[in-house]
Amino acid sequence: MSDIPSILTASERVFIVAPHPDDETLGCGGLIAATVDRGGSVFTLFVTDGGASHPESSAWSRRRLVSERQKEAEEALAILGAADQPRAFLRLRDTEIPKPDSPQWQPLVSSVIKLLVEFDPDLVVLPWRRDPHCDHRDAHALVTSALDLAGSPAQCIEYAIWLDELGAEEDFPVVGEVERIEFPIGPKQSLKEAALQAHATQLGAIDKDAPGGFLLKPETVARLITPVETYFTPCA
Numbered sequence: 001m002s003d004i005p006s007i008l009t010a011s012e013r014v015f016i017v018a019p020h021p022d023d024e025t026l027g028c029g030g031l032i033a034a035t036v037d038r039g040g041s042v043f044t045l046f047v048t049d050g051g052a053s054h055p056e057s058s059a060w061s062r063r064r065l066v067s068e069r070q071k072e073a074e075e076a077l078a079i080l081g082a083a084d085q086p087r088a089f090l091r092l093r094d095t096e097i098p099k100p101d102s103p104q105w106q107p108l109v110s111s112v113i114k115l116l117v118e119f120d121p122d123l124v125v126l127p128w129r130r131d132p133h134c135d136h137r138d139a140h141a142l143v144t145s146a147l148d149l150a151g152s153p154a155q156c157i158e159y160a161i162w163l164d165e166l167g168a169e170e171d172f173p174v175v176g177e178v179e180r181i182e183f184p185i186g187p188k189q190s191l192k193e194a195a196l197q198a199h200a201t202q203l204g205a206i207d208k209d210a211p212g213g214f215l216l217k218p219e220t221v222a223r224l225i226t227p228v229e230t231y232f233t234p235c236a
Contacts, residue, residue, distance in 0.1 A: 005181065005233070007122075007123055007157070008031065008123075008157075008181065008183050008231075009034075009038075011035065011040060011121075011122050011123040011155075012040050012041065012122060013040065013041050013043070013119060013120060013121045013122050013123070014031070014032075014035050014040060014041070014042045014043070014121060014122075014123045014124075014125060015042075015043045015045065015116065015119055015121035015123065015124045015125065015154070016028050016031075016032060016042060016043065016044045016045065016125045017045050017047065017124065017125060017126050017127060017139055017140075017143050018044060018045065018046050018047065018073075018127075018139075019047050019048060019127050019133070019135040019136045019138075019139040020046070020047075020048050020050045020069075020094065020135060021046055021049075021050045021069045021070065021072055021073035021076075021199065022050070022072075022073075022076070022196070022199040022202050022216070023127065023136075023161055024044050024046070024073070024076065024077070025076050025080070025192060025195045025196050025198075025199065026161055026196065026221075026224045026225070027125075027127070027159035027160075027161055027224070027229070028125050028159060028229065029076075029080055029185075029188070029191065029192035029195050029196070029225075029229075030183065030185025030188040030189065030191075030192050030229045031125065031183060031185070031229060032044070032077070032080045032081075032082055033080045033081050033082075033185070033188040033191045033192065034185060034188055036080070036081040036082050036085060037081060037188075041085060041086070041119075042082050042085045042086075043085065043086045043087065043088075043115070043119045043121065044073075044077060044082070044085070044086075044087040044088075045087070045088050045090070045112070045115065045143070046070075046073055046087065046088070046089045046090065047090050047092055047097065047135065047138075047139040047142065048090070048091075048092045048093065048094045048095075048096075048097065048135050048139075049066040049069065049070070049089070049091045049092065049093065049094070050065070050066065050069040050094060051063075051065050051066040051069070051093065051094060052093065052094035052095065053065065053069075053094075053201065053202060053213050053214040054201070054206065054210040054212070054213030054214065055213070056210070056211070056212045056213070057206075057209060057210030057211070057212075057213065059206075059209035059210060060201075060206055060209060060210040060213075065201065065210075066091070068201055069199075069201060070089055072198050072199045072200065072201060072202075073087075073089075073198075073199075074087075075195075075198040076195040076196070076198040076199060077195075079191060079194045079195040079198060080191055080192070080195050081191070086119065088115055090108075090111070090112075092108075094135060095134055095135060097134075097135060097138035097139065097142060099138075100141070100145070108142065109142065109145050109146050109149065112142060112143060112146035113146045113149055113150045116146055116147065116150050116152055116154075117150055121152070121154045122153075122154055122155065123154060123155055123156075123157065124143065124147065124152070124154045124155070124156045124157075125156075125157055125158075125159060125231070126140050126143055126144065126156055126157070126158045126159075127139050127140050127158065127159065127160070127161070128140070128158045128159060128160035128161075128163055128232060129141075129158060130163075130167075130170070130171040130172075131160050131161055131162050131163055131167075131171070132162045132163065132166040132167045132168065132171050133161070133162050133166075136161065136162070140158070144156075155233075156233075156234065157181065157231040157232065157233045158178070158231060158232045158233075158234075159229070159230070159231050159232075160230070160232070161224065164223065165220060165223065173232060176235055177234070177235060178232035178233060178234055178235060179232070179233050179235060180230060180231075180232060181230070181231045181232070181233055182228045182229075182230055183228065183229045183230070183231060184227060184228050185227060185228065185229055186227065189225065189226070189227050192225055193225055196221065196225060199216075202214060202215065202216050203215070203216055
C-alpha cells in the first residue's frame, strides 16, 4: 500500500469510467466529491445503459428502466456536488459492449477519443482490468484503447467493484503489477451514501413491480461504502 499520491489530491481534470450507472458512486463517489469540492473538474462516462437489471418485468420495460437509470445517475452526481460537471452516456446494452474484432469497435473507440481529447484529463479512473464482470473488463479495454490511440498523457488508476466478492484467484493483482492506494474520503462518505440511495432501482425500490431483478446486497453496499476508497495504480 502506498501513501496517497498527489494525483488523487491535486488532479484538476478527472475522467471517471463507470461501466453501469451506480459504479461511479460505489467505486469513486468519494473521489468525485472531493475533486469537485476543491475546484477540480470531473467528467463521468457511463458506458452501458444498465437496462438489463430487471429483464423479467412487464411493468418496467427495458426502455423505461434505461430512462430511469440515467435519471438516477444524474441525481447521484448532483448529490456528490457534480451537478454542473460534464458527463456522457454511451448507452451500450449491458453485456454487449462491442469487441475489438467487431465492425462497431472502431467507431466506438473514436467516440471515446473525442471525449478524451475535448476534456483533456490528467487522471483517468478505470474499472479494474480483471474485475469479474464482462462490462467492467470491456469498459476498461475500450477506454485504454482510446487512451493509447489518443496519445493521452493522463495517469490511470483502477477501482474494483466485484473483485473481493466474486473474483477468482487469477482476477486479483499479481506481485509487481500494481500498487494499492487507500484514499480516505472522510465526511464525503455521507455524500456517497446519499448518492447511492439515488440509484433506487438497484436497491429494491421497484422489486414489487419488477420481481427477480438485480439487487445490490446489503453486504456489497457495506463493503464499498466505507471511509476509504481503494484504487490500484499500475507499477512503472
